[in-house]
Amino acid sequence: MAKILIINGSPRKKNTYGLLKRIEKEFSGDTIEFINVSDYDVKACVGCEQCLRKGVCHINDDATKILDKMVEADGIIIGAPVYLRQIPGNLKNIFDRGCAWYHRSPIVGKPIFFVTTTQVTGTKSLMSYFKDLTVQWGVIYAGSINKTLFNLEKPYKIKKLDKFKKYSNKDNIIKYRPSMKQIFEFHTQKVLASEILPLDKTFWEEKGYMDKPYFYTCRINIVTRLLGYLYYKFLQNIISKNKTV
Ligand SMILES: Cc1cc2nc3c(=O)[nH]c(=O)nc-3n(C[C@H](O)[C@H](O)[C@H](O)COP(=O)(O)O)c2cc1C
Structure with a gap:
């Protein structure tokens, strides 16, 4: 129920x-x-x-x-x-x-x-x-x-x-099979959490999201998973470069 x-x-x-x-x-x-x-x-x-x-x-x-x-x-x-x-x-x-x-x-x-x-x-x-x-x-x-x-x-x-x-x-x-847009948005939020707002970082770490391809276990094929990971690394790279400038 x-x-x-x-x-x-x-x-x-x-x-x-x-x-x-x-x-x-x-x-x-x-x-x-x-x-x-x-x-x-x-x-x-x-x-x-x-x-x-x-x-x-x-x-x-x-x-x-x-x-x-x-x-x-x-x-x-x-x-x-x-x-x-x-x-x-x-x-x-x-x-x-x-x-x-x-x-x-x-x-x-x-x-x-x-x-x-x-x-x-x-x-x-x-x-x-x-x-x-x-x-x-x-x-x-x-x-x-x-x-x-x-x-x-x-x-x-x-x-x-x-x-x-x-x-x-x-x-x-x-x-559930999340869309590519959902996967990319997840990784965008993850980068913001890890690099920008300390409160978000604590929340994301406590929830165990940092090492995951999406918020929860669901159907994500290997290509989407890989693209999501590469997108995350790309964003992380841009933000950390801007931080050190
Ligand atoms: C402030 C306001 C703006 C509205 N804008 C639109 C609109 O842009 N297009 C449209 O077709 N109807 C528009 N409507 C009509 C409502 O969307 C419609 O009557 C709706 O079913 C009202 O739902 P309700 O009875 O649950 O309040 C508008 C009504 C109000 C009061």
Whole structure:
């Protein structure tokens, strides 16, 4: 039985909420928590970078409550309406407040599924942002259901949720095959951890990531593994040269 977190990132409980509620019904047997970001007080990041450098955020509000729920879940479904081709500000605030996750992700290997609604436009650019987020967080992009207001009420293919359900069971993670982009991003983060931020270095060493081809054991073929390693050495070389200048 998996623990699924569903996040409605809209400031209101209407189109995205309704679609997420339909999707929630596909998870009988699992433990579901459904939250609306509008029910939480999450302030905008002030840019102090204390989370990156010291591992603490001095803003006292509900951001950590939501971020902690994401850490505790086995799988996360994030719903968002398109706002000017992007996510709404209140949802963005949560991700910004978890900025350190770009360096020290506490949710690697979890599947994330996205649900979007729009009047007509912007789905592609919104999904591009979401997909990039998954690469940075080291999570598994498990697909999406994207609706315009013209087809909002039409059924979606239940099969779309198969990948998400599969990887919500942690035992299946070993079968996952990360993309080249994910491998390269892993090594970029590794170089930053080893050469730039001391807090990242400690975290990466404690997690045992430094000697690994990816965050966790999964399917990586020998060529991808080698390319990842060479890319890491290349980046490390550039950074150490610049450090000594
Ligand atoms: C501030 C704002 C910006 C929006 N931007 C777009 C847009 O760029 N393209 C579009 O087709 N619809 C846009 N919409 C419409 C919403 O994406 C659409 O109505 C969505 O389904 C609302 O979801 P909700 O009911 O969950 O809030 C926008 C709506 C708002 C309020």
